[in-house]
Amino acid sequence: KNQVEQSPQSLIILEGKNCTLQCNYTVSPFSNLRWYKQDTGRGPVSLTIMTFSENTKSNGRYTATLDADTKQSSLHITASQLSDSASYICVVSAFSGTASKLTFGTGTRLQVTL
Amino acid sequence: EAGVAQSPRYKIIEKRQSVAFWCNPISGHATLYWYQQILGQGPKLLIQFQNNGVVDDSQLPKDRFSAERLKGVDSTLKIQPAKLEDSAVYLCASSSLTSGGPESSYNEQFFGPGTRLTVL
Numbered sequence: 001k002n003q004v005e006q007s008p009q010s011l012i013i014l015e016g017k018n019c020t021l022q023c024n025y026t027v028s029p030f031s032n033l034r035w036y037k038q039d040t041g042r043g044p045v046s047l048t049i050m051t052f053s054e055n056t057k058s059n060g061r062y063t064a065t066l067d068a069d070t071k072q073s074s075l076h077i078t079a080s081q082l083s084d085s086a087s088y089i090c091v092v093s094a095f096s097g098t099a100s101k102l103t104f105g106t107g108t109r110l111q112v113t114l
Numbered sequence: 115e116a117g118v119a120q121s122p123r124y125k126i127i128e129k130r131q132s133v134a135f136w137c138n139p140i141s142g143h144a145t146l147y148w149y150q151q152i153l154g155q156g157p158k159l160l161i162q163f164q165n166n167g168v169v170d171d172s173q174l175p176k177d178r179f180s181a182e183r184l185k186g187v188d189s190t191l192k193i194q195p196a197k198l199e200d201s202a203v204y205l206c207a208s209s210s211l212t213s214g215g216p217e218s219s220y221n222e223q224f225f226g227p228g229t230r231l232t233v234l
Contacts, residue, residue, distance in 0.1 A: 045225070089156055104158070106155050
């Protein structure tokens with residue numbers, strides 16, 4: 001069964017600090033891994049997408065890493081801002097030859113405080 | 115470009131009542147998805163349309179949930195009758211995906227704001 005596990009479940013950090021969110025997956029056959037940001041009351045918005053051959057990708061202050069051997073990914077947020085308060089969801093795509101399917105993690109809820 | 119529109123944003127009903135949600139995807143997007151997101155969990159795919167045909171409805175509880183996509187554009191999701199466990203956010207997403215080949219796995223989905231359903 002395809003699964004995506006994220007940790008921590010929730011995190012509180014001070015504004016300006018860095019943080020790293022973790023994602024472990026058992027999805028086969030792996031196609032790509034995405035990180036989404038979901039603000040409260042809004043739909044998820046894509047931050048990054050990485051294929052098997054990519055091990056890092058940045059989007060502003062967000063940097064995602066992928067280790068396809070250990071099936072782990074991380075999302076590093078640099079110099080956090082209050083607007084970074086949101087849930088961050090790791091999503092892994094599998095392609096079976098005829099169709100692709102997304103497996104969503106349960107998310108990490110990040111709160112940035114003053 | 116305008117995003118995915120959903121209505122209503124909030125709905126409160128009693129169990130055994132019926133409810134319908136509406137979604138208008140991004141103009142020109144062939145593929146439309148309905149997800150159920152229970153509090154504290156990631157979204158779960160209920161149904162995927164490509165134009166007005168169903169691609170995947172394997173996780174749709176068909177005894178009470180139904181969905182249609184009129185003329186390959188707007189879509190409605192209905193629950194009849196609702197149960198307490200249906201309380202969740204119902205997200206609609208769309209993508210420009212037009213085929214099921216390998217490139218489909220890279221296709222980005224754009225999500226609407228969701229409809230928060232509370233069943234009492």
